[in-house]
Amino acid sequence: MEGARDVTPPKGIDRQSSTPYYQQLVDLLERRLASAEIPPGRRLPSENDLCKEYGLSRATVRQALQVLESRGRATRIAGRGVFAVRPATAADDGWTVRRPEDFLENALGHRNRSVRTRVLAHGPAVLPEFACGALRLPEGTTGYALVRLRTLDGVPAxxxxxxxxxxxxxxxxxxxxxLAGRASLGLALAGAGYPLGGAHRSARAVTPPAEAAEALGIAPATPTLHIRRTSWTPAGERFDVHDAWVRGDVVEMEATVELTGAAVADAARARAG
Structure with a gap:
């Protein structure tokens, strides 16, 4: 139609866009998965092939694949590569949590909503008592604080x-x-030798502190979901405490948890007993 705006999705990386390259690659691969160009069970192109196809660095490609894994759209099999996973449907009543870090990331990225991160503050800080306890540090220890606001489709979440x-x-x-809000903290820490081995989370409904309510754009008495997470490496070293307040009217918190490996065997033995 004459005068109509071209809304055809891009087929390659837009070098002029402000969207990070890894996120553009995530979007491109998700479209290929959604269209069944890469059907469930099929191996995705290798990192080298994606580097050549899109003109990206290996680190950028790896980051994009890790995002797909965290969203449950792909899974990595050691020695074989990354494979497409069947997307969740309404019948699944949520989405599958496959890795310890997926809980909030999947909630934010669920249904392909636009997620943006804004860093509000960062720098050296005396760690609060609960963080010192969780990290097994003496009270009054000075560490580092990173304060961020995540939005979904432009709405503070x-x-x-x-x-x-x-x-x-x-x-x-x-x-x-x-610190510019363009990359994953978890990936940065993993690259520095602190990969995620496990995490403990607690969640409860609370009224948020004033600074959280202001950033979220809600009244101080509005109930929010308070989630506190402590993360550790495979060796058991604790390296991150995340204190978060989530707007339940913006983020849907659902999960389907699959038992795998030893957990399945334990469950089978329990039923047999």
């Missing part, structure tokens, strides 16, 4: 503070892309 121990303060301070 999650206000969170990451507390890092002294050993990681230089790592976070030097992560310019993270």
């Amino acid at each position: 999650l206000y969170g503070v990451h507390y890092s121990p002294p050993a990681l303060a230089p790592v976070v301070a030097a992560s310019t892309e993270v």
